[in-house]
Amino acid sequence: MAEAPSTPEPIQRLIEAFHRLPGIGPKSAQRLAYHILRTSEQEALALTEAVMDVKRRIRLCSVCLNITEADPCAYCSDDRRDKAVVCVVEQPLDVLAIERSGGYKGQYHVLHGILNPIDGVGPEDIHVRELVVRLQAGEIQEVIMATNPSLEGEATAMYIQRLLSPAGVRVTRLARGLPSGADLEYTDDVTLARALEGRREV
Amino acid sequence: MSTRPRSYNTEGVILRRRNLGEADSIFTVFSPTEGKFDAIARAVRKPKSRMRGHLEPLTRSQMHLAHGRNLDVFTQAETIAAYLAVRDDLDRLTLAIYCCELVDRFTADRAAQSELYDLLVDLLEALDAGASPTVARYFELRVLANTGYEIRLSHCAICDGPIAEEDTLFSVASGGLVCGGCRSRGGSGRLISVRAIKAMRFAANATMGQFAGLRLEAELEAELQRVLGEAIRSVLERETNSGRYVEALAVPLRPPVHESPGDVQ
Known part of the structure; x- marks a missing residue:
């Protein structure tokens, strides 16, 4: 990313980290990074902890592979x-x-x-x-x-x-x-054909 | 400012889809008049999108597009043919996807190739009508011929001499069959059978329907698949994604390995 050489290195690093997220362009990444710069230390800490918790505590259920904290997950261990x-x-x-x-x-x-x-x-x-x-x-x-x-x-x-x-x-x-x-007029042939196949008594 | 119209109509087959942002998608379209191009459909992933079903891959649609700054934008789309029977059969679906990938890889952006378009539509119609997978071999040969990689089958690709009726060297680098006398200069390749040569010669002059009517033995079919697959690989200098997939479908999944599921990547 072409950034002014005067941007301090830590901010630059944060901008690049945001830029890697989906849907975040260079400008949004800058705005987010400068926003973080202005927030209190507690808020920043809460954010980093939230990010780390997701990585540390969330895993895949060994049965259904859904994301979960407890293994097996709530759905797999529910007897009802x-x-x-x-x-x-x-x-x-x-x-x-x-x-x-x-x-x-x-x-x-x-x-x-x-x-x-x-x-x-x-x-x-x-x-x-x-x-x-x-x-x-x-x-x-x-x-x-x-x-x-x-x-x-x-x-x-x-x-x-x-x-x-x-x-x-x-x-x-x-x-x-x-x-x-939905609007029948705009419905594609595949959907209409399937809808007719699966029609029900009213 | 240019005076070109702000929008245009074209028909085309949707070759592939990529998602963009929250609800948009970029579609690769192959059109007889425009050639291959990418265009954006806005909000097409929302359930109430009016274009969604008309822009599924493997659909032949009439579409209206507006010129965009970078990519053109779909404004309307209506299905011409959806090839329902192809979608309902895993093998034919995979073959159709493979053929679409070939078109995608063998064409350049915005270069009209109406013959290739007709070939693709013929293929989709044939598969939809229940043609055997053999039509894919016809398609491969014709795609090569249509994009400037015609395989020389009638005479030796090096000396233009006659081809004897025996197993013959097939060298993609030389451009086709290489006679016994030129074999040392033919480079790498593989020997192919007289039956395979005859089948390919027939394909070069037959319609898709005539070729699809052939009842090829499994062994010959496999040989043609191998030979043409290699020719395509060597022209593209890579594997096709869906070609590997066609092979994967033919063999059962590896026996399950007991492994503990890892962390979320």
């Missing part, structure tokens, strides 16, 4: 949740989204990625193998594929379906169709 159903999602944020819906009381499995042939992300790059291992215990009867309804999400769902079918587990896919508040 159905142990026979596993919902497979791309990333930890998707777990929160499904929890928010309130309609699911089973287990999760977080892939931490998605198959992307174009960018060369293959089965070895995401946590698929752990899912296969989990299934070998025999307790799981249904796997719900909750990857995004995008090209990559569909490819991942089909791949996992193929991988698991010899094990005799039921593999299901989230329904695809019109989102609430």
Whole structure:
């Protein structure tokens, strides 16, 4: 980054650290760094502690690979949740989204990625193998594929379906169709075709 | 100020997508008139986006774009063909993605290549109609020919002499088949079978439909895949991402290794 040579080295270092964060450009990085400079020492300390705590105390659940403080995570150790159903999602944020819906009381499995042939992300790059291992215990009867309804999400769902079918587990896919508040006129053919396939009695 | 219009219409196939910022995406489009180009779709990752489904990779769409300072911006998009059957079958989906990657890697930005476009649309339609994976071999040959890397199959690529009906050296560096007399000058390559030569000669003159109608033995199919894969690798000087993927799908996942999941990276 072309910075005035007079910027003191510690500030320069902070600017560069911010600049590495997603969505932060050179100007935003500068503004953040100078903001930190003006804050009290306690506030700055709180920030560094928060950052370090995330790195030190958060890890992956050994069962579902969701991010957690306690291992196994709250979902995996909750006896009221159905142990026979596993919902497979791309990333930890998707777990929160499904929890928010309130309609699911089973287990999760977080892939931490998605198959992307174009960018060369293959089965070895995401946590698929752990899912296969989990299934070998025999307790799981249904796997719900909750990857995004995008090209990559569909490819991942089909791949996992193929991988698991010899094990005799039921593999299901989230329904695809019109989102609430949608406009038929602007809906693409794929979505409409899927919506028609999955139509229901009113 | 230039007097060019502020916006334009084109059709095209979406080759790939990259996310940008909170809700935007950059799409790589291959158009018969504009060639390959990148353009931004604003807010396309929000659920109420009107363009989202029309800009999925592997979709053939009619689109309207406004000239941007750097990249052009999509203003409207409507699907022409979505190739549903391709999306429902993992093998055909992977092949289609592989062919899109070939187009992406073999083309330069904003260079119109309508023949290559027609070839890509033909391929997607053939796969959608249930064609065998063999069409990918036809596609590979034609992509090479269309982008200036035609493989010489009729005569020796070095001396222009006849090719005997026997296993023959195939050298990408020399530009095709190398006859027995020139073999020492042909550089590295591999011997390919008479059947493979005949299949490639047939492909050079046939339509995609005619080639797809061939019933190739698995062994011959594998040989063609290997030979053409090597030719493409040597022209591109790299592996294709999705090509490796096609191979990965063919073999089962490595037996699970019991390892404790590490920390969050």
